[in-house]
Amino acid sequence: MGRGPSIEGRKNAEDAKRAKVFTKLIREITVATRAGVADPAGNPRLRAAVDKALSANMTKDTIERAIKRGSGADGGADMQELRYEGYGPAGIALIIDCVTDNPVRTVADVRHALTKHGGNLGTSGSVAFQFSRCGELVFETAGDAEQEEKILEAALEAGADDVVNEAGESSVLCAPESFEAVQQALAAAGLKPARADVVMRPANRVAIPAEAQETLLDLIDWLEELDDVHEIYHNAAVTAGIHP
Known part of the structure; x- marks a missing residue:
């Protein structure tokens, strides 16, 4: 009779996943430090990266080492940011x-x-025109009209530009420079988002054929497994298992 994964096996898998998340967070902290100052209080991007790291239970010592590396006080590799544009299965636009x-x-x-997944790498600007940079705070509402109304009122009061309700979620949209203020105002109203960040949001989403959905999911999983990949944006319509 076969047995499922051992406790040790599951723990090793979780440890590996956690290490990969930490690798990406450390790189973000390093780059955010180099792009501004080494003090989170005076560097909004670094402050956001540190908040993410703390939410992932990264120790303060590890965070401080990453900041030192970014400031040049602790050596470290010359990390740089790169953006790739391309197409996935069924012509889905991707920003990586x-x-x-x-x-x-x-x-x-x-x-x-x-x-490998039926896509191709494009040139710079080949798909970026289909996206716009904005602050996005996503709340899981499960179609609760009362909750959606509460989020809408708080968001408009906070100075957000729009609220989009789709697939059981309410997405509060704002200008990148207003992101922190909107986030703080919503928190003060007792609203905690499932995820919040400055993102590249597509102007329009396109339906993806059912037969291509699994391939797209596999492509996104494959890219997320790469240590160098920080964020992935696509314009596929929201379907089961595929995050916006």
Whole structure:
């Protein structure tokens, strides 16, 4: 009779997943520090990265080491930000933001992932025009009209630009420079988002054929497994298992 995964096996898998998340967070902290100042109080991007790291239960010592590396006080590799644009299965537009110390490796890994899943790497600007940069705070409402109304009122009071209700979620949208203020105002109103960040949001979403959905999911999983990949944005319509 077969047995399921051992407790040790599950723990090792969880540890590996956690380590990968930490790798991405450390790189974001490092780059955010280099892009501004080493003090989170005076560097909004760094403050957001530190908040994410703390939410993921990263120790303060690890966070401080990443900040030191970014400030140049602790050596460290020369991390840089790169953005790749391309197409996935069924012509879905993709923006893939990376943080890397080896661009040659990163572009090869991203190109391989796209090609393997029926997509291709595009040139700079080939799909970016279909997206806009904005602050996005997503709340899980499950179609609760009363909750949706509460979020709408609080968001407009906080200075948000719009609230979009779809697939059981309410997405509060605002200008990138207003993101922190809107986030704080919503928190003061007792509203905690499931996720919140400054993102690249598509102007329109396109339906993806059922037969291509699994391939797209596999592509996104493949890209997320790459240490260098920081964020992935796509314009596929929200379907089961595929996050916006």
